[in-house]
Amino acid sequence: MKKIAFDQLQEELYYEKLNNGLDVYILPKKGFNKTFATFTTKYGSIDNQFVPKGEAEFTKVPDGIAHFLEHKLFEKEDGDVFQQFSKQGASANAFTSFTRTAYLFSSTSNFERNLETLMDFVQEPYFSEKTVEKEKGIIGQEITMYDDNADWRLYFGLIQNMYKNHPVKIDIAGTIDSIAKITKDMLYQCYYTFYHPSNMLLFVVGPVDVENTMKFIKENQDKKAIEQQPEIKREFEDEPNEVAEKKKVLEMNVQTSKCLVGIKALNQQLNGEEMLKNELAINLLLDLLFGKSSDNYQKLYSEGLIDETFSYDFTSEQGFGFAMLGGDTGEPNRLEETLEKMLKDAATGSGITEEGLVKAKKKRIGAFLRSVNSPEYIANQFTRYAFNEMNLFDVVPTLEKITLEDVKKIASDFISEERFTVCQVVPKK
Amino acid sequence: MPVLTESVKEMKGYKLHLVKTEKYKTNTIVWKMKAPLTKEDVTLRALLPHVLQSSSSKYPTTTELRSYLDGLYGTTLYVDLAKKGEYQIMSFSIEVANEKFLSDPTPLLEKAMEFLAEILLNPNIQNNNFQTETVEKEKKTLKQRIQSVFDDKMRYSNLRLVEEMFGMEPYSLHVNGKMEDVDSITSENLYQFYQRALKEDELDLYVIGDVDENKVEQIAGKLFQFEQRTPKVISNYEKKNIQTVHVVKEEQDIKQGKLNIGYRTNVVYGDSDYFALQIFNGIFGGFSHSKLFINVREKASLAYYAASRMESHKGIMMVMSGIDFNHYDQAVGIIKEQMEAMKKGDFTDEELEQTKAVIDNQLLETIDTSRGIVEVLYHNVVSHVNISLDQWLGDMKKVTKEDIVAVANKIEMDTIYFLTGMGVEQK
Numbered sequence: 001m002k003k004i005a006f007d008q009l010q011e012e013l014y015y016e017k018l019n020n021g022l023d024v025y026i027l028p029k030k031g032f033n034k035t036f037a038t039f040t041t042k043y044g045s046i047d048n049q050f051v052p053k054g055e056a057e058f059t060k061v062p063d064g065i066a067h068f069l070e071h072k073l074f075e076k077e078d079g080d081v082f083q084q085f086s087k088q089g090a091s092a093n094a095f096t097s098f099t100r101t102a103y104l105f106s107s108t109s110n111f112e113r114n115l116e117t118l119m120d121f122v123q124e125p126y127f128s129e130k131t132v133e134k135e136k137g138i139i140g141q142e143i144t145m146y147d148d149n150a151d152w153r154l155y156f157g158l159i160q161n162m163y164k165n166h167p168v169k170i171d172i173a174g175t176i177d178s179i180a181k182i183t184k185d186m187l188y189q190c191y192y193t194f195y196h197p198s199n200m201l202l203f204v205v206g207p208v209d210v211e212n213t214m215k216f217i218k219e220n221q222d223k224k225a226i227e228q229q230p231e232i233k234r235e236f237e238d239e240p241n242e243v244a245e246k247k248k249v250l251e252m253n254v255q256t257s258k259c260l261v262g263i264k265a266l267n268q269q270l271n272g273e274e275m276l277k278n279e280l281a282i283n284l285l286l287d288l289l290f291g292k293s294s295d296n297y298q299k300l301y302s303e304g305l306i307d308e309t310f311s312y313d314f315t316s317e318q319g320f321g322f323a324m325l326g327g328d329t330g331e332p333n334r335l336e337e338t339l340e341k342m343l344k345d346a347a348t349g350s351g352i353t354e355e356g357l358v359k360a361k362k363k364r365i366g367a368f369l370r371s372v373n374s375p376e377y378i379a380n381q382f383t384r385y386a387f388n389e390m391n392l393f394d395v396v397p398t399l400e401k402i403t404l405e406d407v408k409k410i411a412s413d414f415i416s417e418e419r420f421t422v423c424q425v426v427p428k429k
Numbered sequence: 430m431p432v433l434t435e436s437v438k439e440m441k442g443y444k445l446h447l448v449k450t451e452k453y454k455t456n457t458i459v460w461k462m463k464a465p466l467t468k469e470d471v472t473l474r475a476l477l478p479h480v481l482q483s484s485s486s487k488y489p490t491t492t493e494l495r496s497y498l499d500g501l502y503g504t505t506l507y508v509d510l511a512k513k514g515e516y517q518i519m520s521f522s523i524e525v526a527n528e529k530f531l532s533d534p535t536p537l538l539e540k541a542m543e544f545l546a547e548i549l550l551n552p553n554i555q556n557n558n559f560q561t562e563t564v565e566k567e568k569k570t571l572k573q574r575i576q577s578v579f580d581d582k583m584r585y586s587n588l589r590l591v592e593e594m595f596g597m598e599p600y601s602l603h604v605n606g607k608m609e610d611v612d613s614i615t616s617e618n619l620y621q622f623y624q625r626a627l628k629e630d631e632l633d634l635y636v637i638g639d640v641d642e643n644k645v646e647q648i649a650g651k652l653f654q655f656e657q658r659t660p661k662v663i664s665n666y667e668k669k670n671i672q673t674v675h676v677v678k679e680e681q682d683i684k685q686g687k688l689n690i691g692y693r694t695n696v697v698y699g700d701s702d703y704f705a706l707q708i709f710n711g712i713f714g715g716f717s718h719s720k721l722f723i724n725v726r727e728k729a730s731l732a733y734y735a736a737s738r739m740e741s742h743k744g745i746m747m748v749m750s751g752i753d754f755n756h757y758d759q760a761v762g763i764i765k766e767q768m769e770a771m772k773k774g775d776f777t778d779e780e781l782e783q784t785k786a787v788i789d790n791q792l793l794e795t796i797d798t799s800r801g802i803v804e805v806l807y808h809n810v811v812s813h814v815n816i817s818l819d820q821w822l823g824d825m826k827k828v829t830k831e832d833i834v835a836v837a838n839k840i841e842m843d844t845i846y847f848l849t850g851m852g853v854e855q856k
Contacts, residue, residue: 009454009530031452033432033793080727086718087779089786091794108793109786137730144685145733145751148582253682254580256573293495301491302566307573328577359499366503366526369454373798428682 001214006393009372013393014210016218020226021198023386024217027205027378035206036106036375037115039122040383042201043194044099045172046319051233053192058235061190062181064174067096068139069187073103073122075131081121090114098168099317100387102380111208112216119202119220125191127184136179143173150425154258157248158324158423162264164244165237168320196229197221201386203379236319241266243421251428258425259332261339263415265321272389276398279316280364281410282323284402286312287360288353289346290325296342296351305335318388323414332424340420347415349408357407361399368395433796433818435806438646442655443632444810447642448802454530456538456638457799458545460521461807462630465663466599471517472571472606473622476614478508478519479567481623484553484560497544502526502533504541506548512604513811514697514742515663521545522800527639538640539648546652552623559616559623568611575608582848583749586687590747590846593677594691600743631660633810637799662813669693675844680851687848688760690748695839698741699814702839704825705832709840710739711784712776712833713767714748718783720767720776721748729763731756742811746840754853761845768842774834781830789822 004013014026045067049060074081074094085092090107103122107114146152156171163169173179204213243264270278290296290312300306312325329335346352371377382392438445464470488494498504504525511518525541528534553560578584588603595601632655636645671693696706714721714737725735735750752760770776795801796818809815 008532029452031450032797034790034797080718082717083783086716086787087783089790091716091787091790106790106794108790134730138726138733141685141731141751141753142733144753147684150580255576256580291495291499293492293499295492297495298490298492304566304569307570309577328573330573359496362501363499363503365531366455366501369502369526369530370505370524373453373455375797 004393008396009393011372011393014214016214018197018218018221020221021196021228022221023201024214025201025203025382026208026210026213027203028208028210029206029375032207032375033108034106034375035108035111035204035208036104036379037118037202037204038102038104038379038383039118039202040100040102040200041195042099042199042387043101043190044097045170046098046167046236047194047234048167048170049235050193052189053229058233059189061186062174063170063178064139064172065182065186065190066101067173068135068179068182069190070094070096070101070103071135071139072127072132072187073125076121076124076126081117084117085114088113088117092118096172098172098320100384102383104379106375111206115204115213115216116220119217122195123224125188125195127187129184132182132184132187136182139173139179140176143176146171146173150252150254150258153250153252154260154423154425155324157250158260158262158421159322161245161248161421161423162243162262162322163320164240166239166320167236193232197226198229199232201383203383205375205378239320242418245421247422247424249424249426252425254425254427256328257330257332257427258327259329259335260324260326260423261336261343262322262324262421262423263343264419264421265316265323265414266419268316268321269318271318273394273398275316275388276385276390276394277402277406278410279314280395280399281402281406282314282414284357284360284364284399285346285352285407285411285414286314286323286325287363288356288407289342289351291360291363293359294356300335300338305329305331305338332426336422336424340417343415343420344417346411349411352404352408352411354404357404361402364399365396431817431819432793432822433802433805436642440634440650440653442657443634443653445646445649446633446635446806447640447645448635448637448806449640449642450637451639452797453527453638453799455524455526455799456541456636456640457803458523458525458541459635459803460545460549461518461633461635461810462626463516463518463633463660463810464626464630465661466512466515466517466602468599468602468607470622471602472610473614473619474517474519474626475510475604475606476567476571476611476619477623477626478510478521479570480559480563480619481548481552482506482508482521483563483567485548486551486553487547489553501537501540501544502531504537504544506544510604512600512602515599516742516811517604521549524799529639538638538645542648542652555616558620561616564614564616564619568614571605572608572611575603575605575611578603582681582683582685582687583751586689586846586848587747587749589677589679589848590689590691590844593675593846594745594844628656629658629661631658631810633807635803635806637802668695669843671841671843674842677844678847678849680849680853682851683848684850685751686754686757686850688748688750688752688757689846690761690764690842691844691846692746692748693841693843694739694744694746694836695841696836697744697812698808699812699816702832702836703741704821705828705836706739707788708781708784708825708828709771709833709836710737710746711788712780713737713771716784716787718780718787720770721750721764724763724767725750725760729759731760731763741808754850757847757849768837768840771837772834774830776830778830781833785826785828788825792818792822
């Protein structure tokens with residue numbers, strides 16, 4: 001077991017790679033009541049073309065299957081795993097993103113039993129035709145709920161504008177039609193391809209005894225005869241640099257319009273340190289340009305183009321990435337034009353000052369400290385970083401190294417009009 | 430050792446609540462101002478904190494104010510409004526890095542408390558009133574905030590249920606105020622309201638973190654001094670006679686129906702059977718092992734979510750679920766059956782123990798966050814009682830099946846609200 005100390009933060013992280021390939025991390029947190037654990041596979045909605053375990057040819061699976069599998073893993077022959085967790089005083093949950101499926105629980109008692117339940121239920125699938133059919137009704141309602149959610153439609157509409165081929169454009173839950181095609185055999189096929197321990201990470205954070213916890217995890221894993229697995233073959237079609245669609249306007253039953261402007265990142269294959277530096281520099285750039293203390297924000301707010309729902313964000317994974325900014329607005333077209341002009345000005349270095357950068361860095365450092373108060377944040381983000389070969393605890397040292405030149409270069413490389421796109425939601429006439 | 434230790438000090442015109450803990454990398458300051466919910470003041474109170482947080486005398490523009498906070502290691506400031514029972518409460522929350530985790534030794538907590546005093550007590554004044562430009566800008570944003578509820582169908586249906594259920598009672602007022610009242614607000618009447626609120630509201634200051642208690646008391650004593658007052662106390666709860674269940678259906682161009690059912694529990698925080706009610710809610714609909722989740726979602730496959738939630742001070746419980754338009758009768762039927770089962774004591778000891786375990790877990794988890802600590806402790810301020818979290822946890826463990834059946838039989842269905850698709854009712 002390896003120990004990594006972060007002196008300034010007063011935190012220690014323990015790591016071990018088990019014989020079956022599973023990466024295990026433990027971060028002890030004194031003073032907290034709860035222990036939080038996540039068991040995550042590097043498998044999300046984008047992994048829809050791959051070579052199934054034990055086969056030779058690529059196959060394509062229905063949209064929404066990773067999310068469907070997440071739901072179904074909770075159901076066992078003798079009942080529902082949620083029940084078992086709550087009997088043990090824990091609260092359990094799961095989520096599926098573009099690139100990950102995570103199973104998690106938090107508890108303030110019976111920690112080892114809950115950890116065992118987590119490892120066992122994720123590693124012992126049970127799917128039947130009957131329960132698969134029943135789930136279609138439930139997920140169908142989840143999809144319909146999102147259909148009525150204007151913010152979700154706006155967010156996804158923007159991603160669909162950006163990508164022509166990449167499966168990030170597929171809605172994570174799929175559609176009523178696509179999930180209708182899912183069978184129990186397909187679930188097993190996806191499961192055995194992507195839920196091998198060598199494709200997974202277990203993170204535990206809370207008031208735990210590190211040695212005992214690691215020993216407990218190892219014993220649990222050693223009991224399960226899991227054979228080695230060769231590397232997973234995934235396939236993604238080529239994606240052009242330019243966006244698929246410049247603008248989309250969705251009419252919905254709303255009273256206030258919404259507008260998001262997006263920038264598609266260049267087809268990036270970054271990972272590790274380079275990826276971390278790249279995403280932090282883009283985040284600093286966005287803070288400088290559109291943070292609440294920026295001139296742009298002030299201008300947009302006083303002209304009444306934005307309100308408190310205004311936000312910006314940069315998402316980056318291997319193979320895709322995008323920034324988006326916007327929110328509710330009375331004048332979606334004018335907001336779109338103004339944001340695009342502000343972005344184009346920034347590409348030339350306008351408004352990017354040393355003073356602004358110092359402030360933006362301080363703000364990010366404070367935000368990082370705030371985030372590490374949260375066990376959920378640490379476990380989820382650490383996992384995301386690790387799957388991209390980055391380390392969450394490198395955030396502050398990397399931020400400190402970013403120079404004004406770096407930010408200016410990022411601005412001119414990243415901001416390009418051909419990769420702009422817009423999505424609006426407007427009231428139905 | 431108690432799970433949570435709060436020290437409370439009477440200061441000039443307010444109470445200072447301190448919770449010392451080493452578990453965070455930041456310190457949290459929350460300022461609360463509470464007064465009865467009234468139709469005259471509701472919109473003024475909804476607007477005031479937004480005006481105060483947008484600028485001050487020392488930081489006359491939002492850019493300057495926010496630049497100062499960014500430079501203070503991204504200190505966060507946000508304001509919000511809450512309705513607890515028939516009170517409307519403004520909160521100003523500040524979270525600031527603890528400098529012991531930084532290489533820069535600037536005393537950040539003191540700076541953050543000074544900043545709170547600046548925005549609260551030293552507003553941006555023009556001709557003895559708030560600066561008109563700021564007020565007008567924030568009025569516009571307030572209108573958008575009120576309007577935006579319509580666009581979120583889950584929030585909208587919840588708000589409509591409350592409106593229908595409480596009719597003329599103050600509780601029907603929305604926490605962000607009334608659209609039709611926004612235009613009549615001026616920088617003058619808002620400033621008068623501000624002065625009155627500082628004079629009459631019940632004021633509470635919370636400081637959570639790894640702090641020196643004496644030092645915080647000394648800084649607070651220097652920065653905040655108000656006239657003594659006797660806060661207005663109102664009874665949150667009145668027994669209402671329900672003759673028939675009020676059923677409301679509304680049509681909109683949507684894809685999923687939203688079913689919201691309101692019940693009067695006739696029990697509030699501070700009552701001896703409050704803990705039994707909390708466990709009732711847990712067995713009935715609070716969790717993924719609860720009757721609603723199991724029967725509406727898992728067995729009947731009707732919904733993605735089906736849950737119940739309590740309002741502890743007004744004595745109400747609300748059930749919510751998103752369903753197909755044509756499943757209305759079936760869903761309402763299942764929900765009623767589950768309530769009947771509860772009233773008859775048709776639940777197992779296992780369900781009872783399971784629920785106690787998860788509520789215990791939930792409360793302990795809540796106090797792992799500084800905001801959670803404040804929310805738990807503030808229940809006592811709202812109800813003018815003094816229940817420690819240890820007592821809460823202890824009393825909950827003692828609740829029996831008979832207690833739950835007794836509390837279940839006090840619960841009455843009041844209103845069913847269904848937001849459905851266009852033309853569905855005619856079919």
